[in-house]
Amino acid sequence: MWHLFQFPLCPFSRKVRLLLGEKGVGYELVRESPWQRRDEFIDMNPTGQTPVMTQADRDLILIDSSAICEYFEETTDKAQLIGGTAANRAEVRRLVSWFDHQFYGDVVAPLMHERMKKRLVDRAAPDARILREAMKNAHSHFDYLDYLLDHRTWLAGATLSLADLAAAAHISVADYLGGIDFKGHELVKRWYAGLKSRPSFRPLLSERMEVIKPPEHYDKVDF
Amino acid sequence: MWHLFQFPLCPFSRKVRLLLGEKGVGYELVRESPWQRRDEFIDMNPTGQTPVMTQADRDLILIDSSAICEYFEETTDKAQLIGGTAANRAEVRRLVSWFDHQFYGDVVAPLMHERMKKRLVDRAAPDARILREAMKNAHSHFDYLDYLLDHRTWLAGATLSLADLAAAAHISVADYLGGIDFKGHELVKRWYAGLKSRPSFRPLLSERMEVIKPPEHYDKVDF
Ligand SMILES: N[C@@H](CCC(=O)N[C@@H](CS)C(=O)NCC(=O)O)C(=O)O
Ligand SMILES: N[C@@H](CCC(=O)N[C@@H](CS)C(=O)NCC(=O)O)C(=O)O
Numbered sequence: 001m002w003h004l005f006q007f008p009l010c011p012f013s014r015k016v017r018l019l020l021g022e023k024g025v026g027y028e029l030v031r032e033s034p035w036q037r038r039d040e041f042i043d044m045n046p047t048g049q050t051p052v053m054t055q056a057d058r059d060l061i062l063i064d065s066s067a068i069c070e071y072f073e074e075t076t077d078k079a080q081l082i083g084g085t086a087a088n089r090a091e092v093r094r095l096v097s098w099f100d101h102q103f104y105g106d107v108v109a110p111l112m113h114e115r116m117k118k119r120l121v122d123r124a125a126p127d128a129r130i131l132r133e134a135m136k137n138a139h140s141h142f143d144y145l146d147y148l149l150d151h152r153t154w155l156a157g158a159t160l161s162l163a164d165l166a167a168a169a170h171i172s173v174a175d176y177l178g179g180i181d182f183k184g185h186e187l188v189k190r191w192y193a194g195l196k197s198r199p200s201f202r203p204l205l206s207e208r209m210e211v212i213k214p215p216e217h218y219d220k221v222d223f
Numbered sequence: 224m225w226h227l228f229q230f231p232l233c234p235f236s237r238k239v240r241l242l243l244g245e246k247g248v249g250y251e252l253v254r255e256s257p258w259q260r261r262d263e264f265i266d267m268n269p270t271g272q273t274p275v276m277t278q279a280d281r282d283l284i285l286i287d288s289s290a291i292c293e294y295f296e297e298t299t300d301k302a303q304l305i306g307g308t309a310a311n312r313a314e315v316r317r318l319v320s321w322f323d324h325q326f327y328g329d330v331v332a333p334l335m336h337e338r339m340k341k342r343l344v345d346r347a348a349p350d351a352r353i354l355r356e357a358m359k360n361a362h363s364h365f366d367y368l369d370y371l372l373d374h375r376t377w378l379a380g381a382t383l384s385l386a387d388l389a390a391a392a393h394i395s396v397a398d399y400l401g402g403i404d405f406k407g408h409e410l411v412k413r414w415y416a417g418l419k420s421r422p423s424f425r426p427l428l429s430e431r432m433e434v435i436k437p438p439e440h441y442d443k444v445d446f
Pocket of ligand 1: 009010011012034037047048049050051061064065066147320324
C-alpha cells in the first residue's frame with residue numbers, strides 16, 4: 001500500500017492525487033504540514049516539502065510531484081496522462097511546468113501564504129495588496145487558458161492529460177482560498193466544471209483544511 | 224537542424240546542452256537575453272524564459288528544460304540519461320528537480336542577480352550580504368552532495384545521469400560567478416573534475432559572457 005504525505009491545500013499533492021485517482025492506484029493519506037519541519041519527514045525528504053510517497057515498508061521513497069507522476073505513468077497501464085507523440089508529451093510537460101512555476105508562483109503561493117500560512121502559523125492578517133495582485137495575475141493567466149481552450153478540447157490537445165490535472169490542482173487551491181473569479185472566462189469555467197465532475201476530483205473537493213472555509217461555490221459542479 | 228535559444232550563463236540551457244552533447248545531437252546556438260523581453264521570443268514562449276528549442280522551420284517548439292530533456296531522452300538511443308528501473312528514474316528526476324529549484328533558488332539565482340543582472344541591466348553594485356548568503360548555501364548544499372557521493376559513484380547511482388548534468392550546469396554557473404569554494408568538499412571536487420573533462424562540457428567552459436570574467440580556476444580540469 002502506498003502512503004502519500006500531504007496536507008489538503010498542497011497543490012502539488014493534489015496533482016498527484018488526481019493522477020492516482022484517474023489511474024485507480026490506491027493509497028492512504030498521511031497528514032504532513034511542511035511548515036512544522038518534522039525531523040522524521042526531513043529524514044525522508046531533505047527539502048522538507050510535500051508530496052512524498054512511500055511504500056508501507058519504506059523500501060521506496062518517491063519525492064517531487066513530477067518525479068512521482070512520471071513514476072506512475074511509467075508503471076501503470078490505465079489512463080495514459082503523458083501520452084501521444086514525443087511532441088505531444090513535451091507540450092504536456094511544458095504546461096505542467098507552467099502551472100507548477102508560473103501559476104503557482106504568481107497566484108497560488110501568495111494566496112497560500114496570505115490566507116493559510118498567516119492564519120495557521122503566524123496568526124497575522126492577510127495583506128490585501130498581495131491578495132489583489134494574485135487575483136489580477138489569475139485573470140491574466142486565465143486569458144492564456146481561454147486562448148488554449150479556444151483551440152483545443154483539453155489544455156494540451158485532444159485528450160485529457162496531466163496538464164489538465166496540474167491546472168485543476170492549482171486552480172482548486174486558489175479557488176478554495178477565494179482567489180478565483182471565473183467571470184469573463186467562459187471556456188475555462190466550462191472546462192473546469194467538466195474536471196470537477198470527475199470521480200478523481202470529488203474526494204478532494206469534499207475535504208476541508210482546519211479553520212479555513214472555502215467560498216460557497218467551491219465544491220459545486222454548477223458554479 | 225535544431226536551434227537553442229539561450230545565453231551563456233543560463234543554467235537550464237546548460238543542462239540541455241550537456242544532455243545534447245552526451246547524446247551527440249547537433250544544434251545551433253541562438254543568443255537570447257530573456258531580460259530584454261523580445262516580442263518574437265515571447266510569441267514563441269509566453270513565459271519569456273530560456274531555454275527554447277526549435278526546428279529550423281519552427282514546426283516544433285520545445286519549451287522548458289525538463290520537457291526538452293525528456294523529449295531527447297525519448298527520441299534518441301545514444302547515452303541513456305534517465306535510465307534504469309522506474310525507481311532509479313524517479314531518483315534521477317528528484318535530484319534534477321532539487322538542483323533546478325533548491326540549488327538554483329538558494330545559490331545560482333542570487334548570484335546571477337547580483338553579479339550578472341545588476342552588472343548588465345541595472346548597472347548597480349552587488350549586495351555583499353546576499354553574495355555571502357548564497358556562498359553559505361552552496362556550502363551546506365555541497366555537504367548533501369558529499370553525502371550522496373560517499374554512497375554512490377554518480378549522484379543518482381552507479382551510472383552518469385541527467386542528475387549529474389543538472390548539477391554540473393548549476394554549479395558551473397555559480398562557479399563562473401565566483402560563488403563556489405570547493406575547500407572541504409573533496410568528493411564533490413573529484414566528481415566535478417570528472418565532469419569537467421567530458422567532451423560535452425568543454426565547449427561550455429570555454430564560452431564567456433560579455434564583461435563578466437570567471438575566476439582563474441573556472442575552466443581548469445585541475446583546480
Ligand atoms: N518541486 C516540488 C514542490 C513542492 C512544494 O513546493 N511543496 C510545498 C507545499 S505546497 C512545500 O512543501 N513547501 C514548504 C517548503 O518549501 O518548505 C514538487 O513538485 O513536489
Ligand atoms: N522552468 C524553466 C526555468 C527557466 C528559467 O528560469 N530561465 C531563466 C534564465 S536562467 C529566465 O529565462 N529568466 C527570465 C525570466 O524568468 O523572466 C526551465 O526549466 O526551462
